[in-house]
Amino acid sequence: MRINWRKTDPLSRGPVSEARLGAGRAPAAIGADGAARGKEGDPIKGTLLKDCIFSIKTFAGAMLALYLAFSLDLPRPYWALITAYIVARPLAGMMRSKAVYRLAGTLVGASAAVALTPALIDAPALLMLALALWVSACLFLSLLQPAPRNYALRLAGYTAALVGFPCFDAPGETFATALARVEEISLGVVCVALVGQLAFPRYAGRYLMARLDLWLGAGARWACDALLGREPAADRRRFVAEAAGLAELCVHAAYDTPALRAAESATRTLHARIAALAPTIHALGDRLGALGPDKGALSPILAALTKWLSAGPRGAPDDAIAIRAAIASARRPGPPPERADPLARLDDLARLWRECLLLRQAVRSGGASVSRRAAGDPPIDRDPEMAARSALALFVAILACAGASIAIGWQGGAVATMMAATGGAVFAGRDDPAGMTMRFSLWTTVGALFAGPWLVAVMPAIDGFAPLAASLGLVLLPIGCVTAKRAIGANAIAFVYGFGGLMALQETYLVDFAAWANGVLSVTVGSWTVALVMALIRTVSPERAVRRLVAAGRADLTAIADGRWVPNADDLVERMFDRIVAIGSRLAAVEGATGACLDQALADLASGLDLLRLGQQRATPFGGESRLAARA
Amino acid sequence: MSGEVDLCGVFFPAFLVSLAAALALTALIRRALAACGVYRLIGRAPLFDAALAVIVLGGVTVAQGGLPWR
Numbered sequence: 001m002r003i004n005w006r007k008t009d010p011l012s013r014g015p016v017s018e019a020r021l022g023a024g025r026a027p028a029a030i031g032a033d034g035a036a037r038g039k040e041g042d043p044i045k046g047t048l049l050k051d052c053i054f055s056i057k058t059f060a061g062a063m064l065a066l067y068l069a070f071s072l073d074l075p076r077p078y079w080a081l082i083t084a085y086i087v088a089r090p091l092a093g094m095m096r097s098k099a100v101y102r103l104a105g106t107l108v109g110a111s112a113a114v115a116l117t118p119a120l121i122d123a124p125a126l127l128m129l130a131l132a133l134w135v136s137a138c139l140f141l142s143l144l145q146p147a148p149r150n151y152a153l154r155l156a157g158y159t160a161a162l163v164g165f166p167c168f169d170a171p172g173e174t175f176a177t178a179l180a181r182v183e184e185i186s187l188g189v190v191c192v193a194l195v196g197q198l199a200f201p202r203y204a205g206r207y208l209m210a211r212l213d214l215w216l217g218a219g220a221r222w223a224c225d226a227l228l229g230r231e232p233a234a235d236r237r238r239f240v241a242e243a244a245g246l247a248e249l250c251v252h253a254a255y256d257t258p259a260l261r262a263a264e265s266a267t268r269t270l271h272a273r274i275a276a277l278a279p280t281i282h283a284l285g286d287r288l289g290a291l292g293p294d295k296g297a298l299s300p301i302l303a304a305l306t307k308w309l310s311a312g313p314r315g316a317p318d319d320a321i322a323i324r325a326a327i328a329s330a331r332r333p334g335p336p337p338e339r340a341d342p343l344a345r346l347d348d349l350a351r352l353w354r355e356c357l358l359l360r361q362a363v364r365s366g367g368a369s370v371s372r373r374a375a376g377d378p379p380i381d382r383d384p385e386m387a388a389r390s391a392l393a394l395f396v397a398i399l400a401c402a403g404a405s406i407a408i409g410w411q412g413g414a415v416a417t418m419m420a421a422t423g424g425a426v427f428a429g430r431d432d433p434a435g436m437t438m439r440f441s442l443w444t445t446v447g448a449l450f451a452g453p454w455l456v457a458v459m460p461a462i463d464g465f466a467p468l469a470a471s472l473g474l475v476l477l478p479i480g481c482v483t484a485k486r487a488i489g490a491n492a493i494a495f496v497y498g499f500g501g502l503m504a505l506q507e508t509y510l511v512d513f514a515a516w517a518n519g520v521l522s523v524t525v526g527s528w529t530v531a532l533v534m535a536l537i538r539t540v541s542p543e544r545a546v547r548r549l550v551a552a553g554r555a556d557l558t559a560i561a562d563g564r565w566v567p568n569a570d571d572l573v574e575r576m577f578d579r580i581v582a583i584g585s586r587l588a589a590v591e592g593a594t595g596a597c598l599d600q601a602l603a604d605l606a607s608g609l610d611l612l613r614l615g616q617q618r619a620t621p622f623g624g625e626s627r628l629a630a631r632a
Numbered sequence: 633m634s635g636e637v638d639l640c641g642v643f644f645p646a647f648l649v650s651l652a653a654a655l656a657l658t659a660l661i662r663r664a665l666a667a668c669g670v671y672r673l674i675g676r677a678p679l680f681d682a683a684l685a686v687i688v689l690g691g692v693t694v695a696q697g698g699l700p701w702r
Binding site for chain 2: 092
């Protein structure tokens with residue numbers, strides 16, 4: 001028996017979308033905006049009905065793929081079935097981007113294997129080295145790319161491993177394996193994407209609006225905390241958490257519908273504006289806190305601003321005019337205000353909030369008129385060191401598996417190597433790739449064990465496609481309801497992977513215990529090897545990840561202070577805010593975290609903006625004192 | 633319609649070539665329609681796209697001299 005080694009990436013999460021908070025948080029909306037919260041808020045966490053529809057859709061797509069694969073006499077029909085389950089995502093945009101990138105990656109990877117193998121087949125050591133290099137290089141590049149696109153590169157990497165390593169045992173079959181893989185992946189992807197797009201599609205756009213409102217609501221609440229002198233920690237955390245959910249959704253919404261694509265630049269601008277609220281609110285809280293309880297002449301302005309902000313995202317944008325006029329008249333005539341002046345910060349807040357509200361209306365109404373920010377890639381925070389460590393770990397793991405199996409002449413070695421390559425590539429982006437790989441292999445084994453009795457007891461009684469589909473539905477329909485869940489989705493997909501892989505035996509209909517044991521053993525050896533190497537080279541504790549993020553922010557500040565880097569303010573906010581979101585997502589995992597590092601990162605962002613303004617105001621390059629300011 | 637196309641020693645079914653041509657053509661037509669704002673009048677864009685792709689594929693097949701009902 002052989003375990004199918006098709007890679008599974010249930011939730012392709014890049015470095016940015018990796019940032020999520022625990023599921024337990026309650027989204028916040030303020031006052032009258034409470035209606036915005038609720039089911040619409042979290043697209044992935046749908047209701048039971050939505051889960052069932054999603055499961056039925058996935059099953060229909062998978063069965064269509066399986067039926068076509070059988071009727072076209074493809075060599076491994078169950079690959080199409082497993083692919084369907086891997087690609088299926090609840091939102092149309094998510095699925096579309098994943099399908100496209102999976103197709104492209106598979107094509108490139110299979111071509112690479114076909115190009116490499118014949119040239120080097122006479123020197124297995126060289127071929128092994130070349131494949132390992134290809135896989136690690138692809139992984140390295142993919143970790144430096146933004147979220148949905150990196151999936152193609154990762155897939156290009158390990159598809160080459162999936163096609164290339166079996167040819168150590170069967171050199172003549174490289175092309176056939178490559179062709180079979182490309183055919184079945186395409187079939188699975190196209191079928192499930194077709195069903196997903198045509199039958200009851202769920203678009204990210206609706207959720208996007210609700211999510212934007214929740215984020216704006218959280219921002220307004222946090223701003224009110226700052227204005228009223230309340231303790232902001234909880235609302236600040238919520239604001240960062242909302243941003244994490246939204247970043248992911250924004251990426252998918254771009255693939256969703258043409259209408260949304262038109263509104264994308266408005267959405268992006270709004271995103272940047274809301275992110276810019278963070279340093280403003282933080283600095284305002286600092287300034288007002290320094291004033292003490294007696295606000296003096298500021299009180300009426302604070303009250304008016306608080307009232308306006310309390311209306312949340314439904315406030316009237318034009319209320320800003322009166323408030324900003326009041327701020328302007330409260331200013332003493334004389335030299336232009338310093339940034340430290342709370343009035344200047346209040347004015348910033350009023351201006352930003354007005355822009356947010358206007359942009360929100362623009363996004364709601366289609367948003368084609370807004371084009372302040374050219375559409376392009378958001379500046380992502382690249383971390384070449386971690387990417388290089390992941391790639392090195394994968395390289396070592398592949399060489400260890402392949403080398404050992406060539407040395408001892410182990411037949412299952414190819415499967416072990418492929419498991420190592422896929423496990424490493426799929427989970428390398430996480431903080432804890434070793435644990436994820438182990439969990440995945442555990443659930444694959446559970447799926448394989450579950451399929452055993454099925455294969456022996458149920459399958460012999462089945463003739464024809466309809467009874468087969470019905471019997472598969474008994475297992476796959478309930479499983480399909482949970483494949484989209486955040487916490488256990490990966491396990492469910494690992495289960496389908498093991499289950500489907502074992503079902504693939506049904507063609508040859510050989511219930512051969514030795515082959516089965518070899519398959520299970522090689523999956524285990526492969527995943528343990530990659531987990532071990534990843535644990536040694538790659539895994540970082542959440543504490544360390546947070547420290548690295550804070551340090552990266554400081555490095556940016558130093559670069560700005562030295563005049564080595566002069567970013568655009570929007571880019572700086574986006575880049576540093578991404579880090580803050582990443583810190584926020586890890587806080588739950590850090591023991592005894594008080595949120596002080598979040599506070600610190602926000603303070604760093606605020607000082608970064610101040611440094612930038614300082615740089616613009618001074619014609620001369622920075623001297624030593626601004627370096628001191630950066631370190632303070 | 634039957635027959636194969638030789639591309640660098642690899643034989644591809646001719647239908648695959650029609651399919652590729654049809655997809656490229658569909659993408660062009662979609663661009664043009666989107667530019668004209670036609671998609672604002674369409675309720676189910678994916679359904680429309682799928683139907684469009686099938687029609688274009690049919691057209692390409694007929695243009696190549698293949699008649700499915702022959």
